[in-house]
Amino acid sequence: MAATEAVSGWLRRAADSDVWWSFKRSPLTVSAAIVSFLIVAAAFLSPILAPHTPFDPATLSLLDGLKPPVLVGEGGEWRFPLGTDEQGRDVLSSIMYGTRLSLLVGFASVVVAMVLGIGLGLVSGYVGGTLDAIIMRVADVQLTFPAILVALLIDGVVRGLISVQRHDEIAIYVIVGAIGLSFWVQYARTVRGSVLVEKNKEYVQAARVIGLAPVLIMLRHVLPNVMGPVLVIATINLGLAVITEATLSFLGVGLPSTQPSLGTLIRLGNEVLQSGEWWITVFPGVTLALLVLAVNLLGDWLRDALNPKLR
Amino acid sequence: MNAPAAPLLQVRNLRVEFPTRRGTLLAVDDVSFDIAPGEVLGVVGESGAGKSLTGNAIIGLLEPPGRIAAGQVLLEGERIDNLPYERMRRIRGAKIGAIFQDPLTSLNPLYTVGRQIVETIQTHLPLSAQAARERALDLLKQVGIPAAEQRIDHYPHQFSGGMRQRVVIALALCAGPRLIVADEPTTALDVSIQAQIIALLKRLCREHGTAVMLVTHDMGVIAETADRVAVMYAGRIAEIGPVRDVIKSAAHPYTRGLMGSIPSMGVRSARLVQIDGAMPRLTEIPRGCAFNARCTEAGERCFRERPELMAAGATRAACWRHDTGGVGAVRTKEAAHA
Amino acid sequence: MPDGGTLPLVRLSALKRHFDVSPPWLVRALEGKPRQIVQAVDGIDIEIAKGETFSLVGESGCGKSTVARLVVGLYPPTAGKIEFDGNDMSQSRGRAEMAALRRRMQMIFQDPFASLNPRWRVFDIVAEPIRAFGLAKDAADLEQRVGDLLRQVRLTPADGRKFPHEFSGGQRQRISIARALASQPEFLVCDEPTSALDVSVQAQILNLMMDLQRRFGLTYLFISHNLAVVFHISTRVGVMYLGRLVEVAPTDTLFRRPKHPYTRMLLDTIPDLDMTGRQRAPVAGEVPSPIDPPTGCAFHPRCPFANERCSRERPKPVESEGGTVACHAIEEGRLPVEERSYAVRG
Numbered sequence A: 001m002a003a004t005e006a007v008s009g010w011l012r013r014a015a016d017s018d019v020w021w022s023f024k025r026s027p028l029t030v031s032a033a034i035v036s037f038l039i040v041a042a043a044f045l046s047p048i049l050a051p052h053t054p055f056d057p058a059t060l061s062l063l064d065g066l067k068p069p070v071l072v073g074e075g076g077e078w079r080f081p082l083g084t085d086e087q088g089r090d091v092l093s094s095i096m097y098g099t100r101l102s103l104l105v106g107f108a109s110v111v112v113a114m115v116l117g118i119g120l121g122l123v124s125g126y127v128g129g130t131l132d133a134i135i136m137r138v139a140d141v142q143l144t145f146p147a148i149l150v151a152l153l154i155d156g157v158v159r160g161l162i163s164v165q166r167h168d169e170i171a172i173y174v175i176v177g178a179i180g181l182s183f184w185v186q187y188a189r190t191v192r193g194s195v196l197v198e199k200n201k202e203y204v205q206a207a208r209v210i211g212l213a214p215v216l217i218m219l220r221h222v223l224p225n226v227m228g229p230v231l232v233i234a235t236i237n238l239g240l241a242v243i244t245e246a247t248l249s250f251l252g253v254g255l256p257s258t259q260p261s262l263g264t265l266i267r268l269g270n271e272v273l274q275s276g277e278w279w280i281t282v283f284p285g286v287t288l289a290l291l292v293l294a295v296n297l298l299g300d301w302l303r304d305a306l307n308p309k310l311r
Numbered sequence B: 001m002n003a004p005a006a007p008l009l010q011v012r013n014l015r016v017e018f019p020t021r022r023g024t025l026l027a028v029d030d031v032s033f034d035i036a037p038g039e040v041l042g043v044v045g046e047s048g049a050g051k052s053l054t055g056n057a058i059i060g061l062l063e064p065p066g067r068i069a070a071g072q073v074l075l076e077g078e079r080i081d082n083l084p085y086e087r088m089r090r091i092r093g094a095k096i097g098a099i100f101q102d103p104l105t106s107l108n109p110l111y112t113v114g115r116q117i118v119e120t121i122q123t124h125l126p127l128s129a130q131a132a133r134e135r136a137l138d139l140l141k142q143v144g145i146p147a148a149e150q151r152i153d154h155y156p157h158q159f160s161g162g163m164r165q166r167v168v169i170a171l172a173l174c175a176g177p178r179l180i181v182a183d184e185p186t187t188a189l190d191v192s193i194q195a196q197i198i199a200l201l202k203r204l205c206r207e208h209g210t211a212v213m214l215v216t217h218d219m220g221v222i223a224e225t226a227d228r229v230a231v232m233y234a235g236r237i238a239e240i241g242p243v244r245d246v247i248k249s250a251a252h253p254y255t256r257g258l259m260g261s262i263p264s265m266g267v268r269s270a271r272l273v274q275i276d277g278a279m280p281r282l283t284e285i286p287r288g289c290a291f292n293a294r295c296t297e298a299g300e301r302c303f304r305e306r307p308e309l310m311a312a313g314a315t316r317a318a319c320w321r322h323d324t325g326g327v328g329a330v331r332t333k334e335a336a337h338a
Numbered sequence C: 001m002p003d004g005g006t007l008p009l010v011r012l013s014a015l016k017r018h019f020d021v022s023p024p025w026l027v028r029a030l031e032g033k034p035r036q037i038v039q040a041v042d043g044i045d046i047e048i049a050k051g052e053t054f055s056l057v058g059e060s061g062c063g064k065s066t067v068a069r070l071v072v073g074l075y076p077p078t079a080g081k082i083e084f085d086g087n088d089m090s091q092s093r094g095r096a097e098m099a100a101l102r103r104r105m106q107m108i109f110q111d112p113f114a115s116l117n118p119r120w121r122v123f124d125i126v127a128e129p130i131r132a133f134g135l136a137k138d139a140a141d142l143e144q145r146v147g148d149l150l151r152q153v154r155l156t157p158a159d160g161r162k163f164p165h166e167f168s169g170g171q172r173q174r175i176s177i178a179r180a181l182a183s184q185p186e187f188l189v190c191d192e193p194t195s196a197l198d199v200s201v202q203a204q205i206l207n208l209m210m211d212l213q214r215r216f217g218l219t220y221l222f223i224s225h226n227l228a229v230v231f232h233i234s235t236r237v238g239v240m241y242l243g244r245l246v247e248v249a250p251t252d253t254l255f256r257r258p259k260h261p262y263t264r265m266l267l268d269t270i271p272d273l274d275m276t277g278r279q280r281a282p283v284a285g286e287v288p289s290p291i292d293p294p295t296g297c298a299f300h301p302r303c304p305f306a307n308e309r310c311s312r313e314r315p316k317p318v319e320s321e322g323g324t325v326a327c328h329a330i331e332e333g334r335l336p337v338e339e340r341s342y343a344v345r346g
Helices: A002-015 A018-024 A027-044 A092-129 A129-143 A147-161 A164-198 A202-210 A214-251 A260-276 A278-307 B051-058 B085-094 B113-124 B129-142 B161-173 B191-208 B219-225 B243-248 B253-262 B333-337 C023-031 C064-071 C093-101 C122-132 C139-152 C155-162 C169-181 C201-216 C227-233 C250-255 C261-268 C308-312
Strands: B009-020 B023-035 B040-044 B069-073 B097-099 B179-185 B211-216 B228-233 B236-242 B311-313 B315-317 C010-020 C037-048 C055-057 C080-084 C105-107 C189-193 C221-226 C234-241 C243-249 C316-322 C324-326
Touching: A018 A027, A018 A278, A027 A092, A027 A278, A027 C169, A092 A129, A092 A214, A092 A278, A129 A164, A147 A164, A202 A214, A202 C122, A202 C243, A214 A260, A214 A278, A260 A278, A278 B211, B009 B051, B009 C080, B023 B051, B023 B069, B023 B236, B040 B051, B040 B219, B051 B069, B051 B179, B051 B211, B051 C064, B085 B097, B085 B113, B097 B161, B113 B129, B113 B253, B129 B161, B129 C308, B161 B179, B161 B191, B191 B211, B191 B219, B191 C261, B211 B219, B211 C308, B219 B243, B219 C221, B228 B243, B228 B253, B228 B333, B228 C324, B236 B243, B236 B253, B253 C201, C037 C155, C037 C234, C037 C243, C055 C064, C064 C221, C093 C105, C105 C169, C122 C139, C122 C169, C139 C155, C139 C169, C169 C201, C201 C227, C221 C227, C227 C250, C234 C250, C234 C261, C243 C261
Parallel strands: B040 B211, B040 B228, B097 B179, B179 B211, C055 C221, C055 C234, C105 C189, C189 C221
Antiparallel strands: B009 B023, B009 B069, B228 B236, B236 B315, B311 B315, C010 C037, C010 C080, C234 C243, C243 C324, C316 C324
């Protein structure tokens, strides 16, 4: 109830806020938003929009294999605007489905990291003391490993525990968990820092004087006031998560080729790059770069727009 | 104290604007005043009245996007409001000193106070390192830093708040400026320290003949320090005159209300005098007199025409009550609020 | 002192609060530094009678705000006892019983910009205590109550739909007061409620607080550094210096015949707005660090009347003219009482 009120209030003020104003004034940000929107829309509407269903073997024909993109080279067909791979899969459709998967992994792992990080950060900052010290030391230790290493480690452990076939089925959950776990530290630290500031403000003290339970104070008072920086990190992390997933998939420890994400597509294309079929790997690569660039630009703008010192 | 001699500082029809997305805010609106050599002019007003912006505009330190939209600032007869940054920077050290509310932000935490003062002295005066250090030491003694010989090599964080403000004053005095713009110099300090700093400022002005523009919200500081006082309201000067007359027999209803609402130590009463309402936001300044909605003596003319400063007894006030035309037909409070 | 026989509403006995400001354990061990303890409140006794306004004055760092926070339970005391209407607040009791006590005391804070949650509507801010203590029967009752509270502080029920940033400092402080009144408390702790406001607005808020006190029979603990404000609003005044109470007296007595040298010094710093030509007497010295307070009487290094005993022995509060004074010079009769008068401003 309070949460929905907070969200609706936030939206209402957002429409009239300086943030929206600064958005409209930045052409780069507007273009980034449009590009992000187009990519996200194309990805999630791929079952409707995509010209082919690339992972239904029944629709594939080896005769269509290795067709180049329409606008370059001989033998391109409008049926396959961006060409096909050696099994006759339409590259454009593969990219749309792959982007959907990449984004799903990205969003899901950001949510995992956010929930984990915000929760631990709130507790750490609000409760303080030994609990705070333990959480923050764990965070410090985790920060000494690169995110990709943490993800590789988790994936490796899971692989060692279960069979290959079973692993392919749950690969997406493993990878979401792995990326989420490797990103929570940033949220926890940011939230903890903001909580330390907010909890000494008088409105929190006023709630304590009433005798409100600490959990309620954290959720109702502190959390809404620390969400600004979290939103910025989440946006930038979305790009990072997509990249991390792509890297893992490129290295062959991410999503299996039966469920190819952008990273998997790039890896598969990379194998035939030497024989001249560049389009199989370049187009997914360009999509990935565009997506991450656009999301990062949005994140940068959001960081500046929410920072009162830069306004 | 309206000295017949040429004024040291002349501010002519100063306007400071802030362009925002909701239109341009007029933060200082047509403000004019003079400061004579050696005179202490107090500028008093509530937060948002434009008093600090006026000070910042004079010393050329308006924070963007704020800018001087119209008017002139003349120091010793020469315009200083349109100077390039570098020339203004030299004037700021040599002829105008500045003191701000928070002494910590005026001092560089990485250097000893001695080094900062010596550097400032050498920027503006052709002195050798040795001579500059002697002058720095002399300044620190003048502002009442005990054991100045040792303290000169201390860092700002080793000083208490009151001592830091003394160092800032020494820094402002480095090049022997003709004018000091002091923006809330005592607000961050405890009452007992406030009295020390005020006494120090007064003594230094007397000894060096330095003029001071003292910007503050604290009428007590003004009463003890200033020769003349300008009362600002919503970006305009409501009243200006000798401090005694403004405090004892104010001509503008706002000044009177302001003075009345300061709790007096004489008698205790069940209620304090209060001015209803609050100063309008810069986006909502009404037509006519900016004080009209809160004024108990406003007439129809006050809602229509903007009063300029006019002679009102011993002071000058921007109020139609002192015009031969008067305030016009009296409006009821209900009509005024509608 | 409160009238004999009746129980004080609030009683603080030998109340202490120390803060550990030591650097982290590892740093201390490496640098061989001892623990650093700030004795923010170092043993004070106060009784506040029903219906009165007891003010605590002092310079920053004297511990007056800590007392306010101790009383409403924002900090647990290090030692000593807080009793509210005969109930020892440190005793553990059930949730419901604790809530019943908390409902009866509320707090008004200093900073009108930090004391209201910027993401809440005014209605929800004022309604929070009513909801927390379950005081409203239903949604209509809640709306009615919040509307009444907003009207009591001279706002309108329609203001409830707005957010705090749409109000000026004085209006926000009114919202703060409405929230404090929402649980129908008997006792309000006011921590510098007007020091962040402009003078013309300060008078409005003080008048409002005095009106509300008369109307609801409220008891105030009023924290301030502004002596002129304290003079107007208080029944009795306590002067604090470095965590200790140096003097407690009825307002008129304190201002007309101050006893403790520190009280006299504070009164000397009141600016002269009556243009009598009186100069504020600049006082030498500054408040010492509460980490390492002076021995004996904490004020002795700044005190013109201090002798060897003052630097050695901590003075005990002694009864004097309806109040108490902790000063050897007064106790020994070395320091004559001094009458003060104040000009009446026309």
